[in-house]
Amino acid sequence: MSKNIPSPAIRRLPRYYRYLGELSEQGVSRISSKELSEKMKVTPSQIRQDLNSLGCIGQQGFGYSVEQLYNEIKVIMGLDRQYNVIIIGAGNIGQALVSYQNFANRGFSFKAMFDVNPKIIGLNIHGVDVLDADDLEDYLKSNNIDIGVLALPKSNAKKMADVLINNGVKGIWNFSHIDIETKNDVVVENAHLTDSLMRLSYKLNNDFNMMDFS
Amino acid sequence: MSKNIPSPAIRRLPRYYRYLGELSEQGVSRISSKELSEKMKVTPSQIRQDLNSLGCIGQQGFGYSVEQLYNEIKVIMGLDRQYNVIIIGAGNIGQALVSYQNFANRGFSFKAMFDVNPKIIGLNIHGVDVLDADDLEDYLKSNNIDIGVLALPKSNAKKMADVLINNGVKGIWNFSHIDIETKNDVVVENAHLTDSLMRLSYKLNNDFNMMDFS
DNA sequence: TAGATTGTTAATCGATTAACAATC
DNA sequence: TAGATTGTTAATCGATTAACAATC
Numbered sequence: 001m002s003k004n005i006p007s008p009a010i011r012r013l014p015r016y017y018r019y020l021g022e023l024s025e026q027g028v029s030r031i032s033s034k035e036l037s038e039k040m041k042v043t044p045s046q047i048r049q050d051l052n053s054l055g056c057i058g059q060q061g062f063g064y065s066v067e068q069l070y071n072e073i074k075v076i077m078g079l080d081r082q083y084n085v086i087i088i089g090a091g092n093i094g095q096a097l098v099s100y101q102n103f104a105n106r107g108f109s110f111k112a113m114f115d116v117n118p119k120i121i122g123l124n125i126h127g128v129d130v131l132d133a134d135d136l137e138d139y140l141k142s143n144n145i146d147i148g149v150l151a152l153p154k155s156n157a158k159k160m161a162d163v164l165i166n167n168g169v170k171g172i173w174n175f176s177h178i179d180i181e182t183k184n185d186v187v188v189e190n191a192h193l194t195d196s197l198m199r200l201s202y203k204l205n206n207d208f209n210m211m212d213f214s
Numbered sequence: 215m216s217k218n219i220p221s222p223a224i225r226r227l228p229r230y231y232r233y234l235g236e237l238s239e240q241g242v243s244r245i246s247s248k249e250l251s252e253k254m255k256v257t258p259s260q261i262r263q264d265l266n267s268l269g270c271i272g273q274q275g276f277g278y279s280v281e282q283l284y285n286e287i288k289v290i291m292g293l294d295r296q297y298n299v300i301i302i303g304a305g306n307i308g309q310a311l312v313s314y315q316n317f318a319n320r321g322f323s324f325k326a327m328f329d330v331n332p333k334i335i336g337l338n339i340h341g342v343d344v345l346d347a348d349d350l351e352d353y354l355k356s357n358n359i360d361i362g363v364l365a366l367p368k369s370n371a372k373k374m375a376d377v378l379i380n381n382g383v384k385g386i387w388n389f390s391h392i393d394i395e396t397k398n399d400v401v402v403e404n405a406h407l408t409d410s411l412m413r414l415s416y417k418l419n420n421d422f423n424m425m426d427f428s
Numbered sequence: 429t430a431g432a433t434t435g436t437t438a439a440t441c442g443a444t445t446a447a448c449a450a451t452c
Numbered sequence: 453t454a455g456a457t458t459g460t461t462a463a464t465c466g467a468t469t470a471a472c473a474a475t476c
Binding site: 220222223257258259260263273274275276 | 442443444445446447450451452
Binding site for chain 2: 197
């Protein structure tokens with residue numbers, strides 16, 4: 001299905017989606033690569049190349065339909081369906097994620113959280129039960145879970161990642177400070193907050209003067 | 215000072231730092247680009263090019279000193295000093311960040327949080343006071359703050375970003391779902407969690423089979 | 429039709445990989 | 453010294469930018 005979208009273009013997708021959503025809200029129905037490029041601080045060429053690689057088409061002389069583009073990118077990113085999500089680790093980050101309404105609005109439905117701490121097990125956070133991490137494997141066998149979020153300390157992360165991978169989870173959103181090796185059919189997206197903070201620190205100390213929306 | 219480090223290499227820095235830290239903990243004192251490349255799943259060439267661009271040097275015939283490399287990268291990323299940090303938005307994400315011990319350990323010291331919600335203002339979260347967002351400007355004028363974290367909803371984010379920028383903050387760690395334009399001397403690092411989740415969603419729907427540590 | 433803007437090819441730029449002489 | 457591995461140059465690969473003919 002997906003042709004040959006270069007990976008930098010993939011990284012830019014959510015940003016396109018965001019700008020198109022805003023334009024749509026503002027009632028803008030048509031936009032040219034030039035206008036969009038001014039808003040997004042990229043070149044018109046890049047926008048046309050990106051959209052082309054996605055299979056999105058505009059109209060010569062007029063530009064692109066905002067609505068259509070928005071919906072095409074939505075489908076390409078798989079945001080037109082529902083995902084069942086569980087969170088491993090009910091600490092601060094896990095709790096913040098489960099409470100963030102935005103995710104639910106976009107089709108990511110939190111089904112359960114898991115933790116090893118007996119004081120936390122049994123709690124209900126924002127409508128989601130915290131279960132015993134020892135029961136994760138059984139839970140996965142009897143529930144259809146798409147995404148597992150790793151939001152736990154390094155020490156247990158690898159073990160829990162393996163349980164997820166070996167029990168049918170299709171994607172892992174990794175907040176733990178490790179790299180994860182997966183079999184061919186499980187995908188991983190890293191959200192390494194510490195790494196991000198370090199990059200900020202780098203920029204602070206090396207008068208980094210470059211826009212980088214990655 | 216900093217020569218010409220290509221930006222993909224900069225993005226890889228925290229990952230080098232992490233692996234070198236682990237090697238150091240394991241008591242490994244010397245490593246070749248080949249060995250490191252096997253651990254990190256990159257090419258030896260890339261490692262040598264990256265280290266070279268950083269000004270790090272090894273020893274022909276033997277490899278690199280783990281300890282030395284670790285410390286050099288630490289300095290390059292500015293992790294050998296302290297940063298005063300405030301968080302704008304004392305909601306779930308803000309609270310999670312302020313409670314995350316790892317950041318404090320690496321020299322990022324949280325001085326205050328700010329919010330607009332009267333129910334939250336006055337609280338003390340993990341030893342950090344939640345102040346009134348209206349007082350942010352005054353606070354910045356009388357305190358020396360390096361980093362402002364934007365962890366608040368879109369609607370107020372731009373306004374608060376401007377206050378930070380116009381009152382001497384040097385860097386912004388942006389969790390809000392907007393892009394920020396800064397003057398030349400203020401740097402921004404985005405931590406757009408929603409974008410990250412969307413990339414996971416994309417990978418799930420396009421059997422993305424590529425390791426991407428960005 | 430004339431003007432505008434795409435789709436697409438070609439040119440440039442930059443990053444990654446390969447190769448190997450230098451040297452520890 | 454011989455073996456290993458760097459530092460560095462050259463080759464390749466891929467992404468971005470520029471240009472322009474096609475066409476709405």
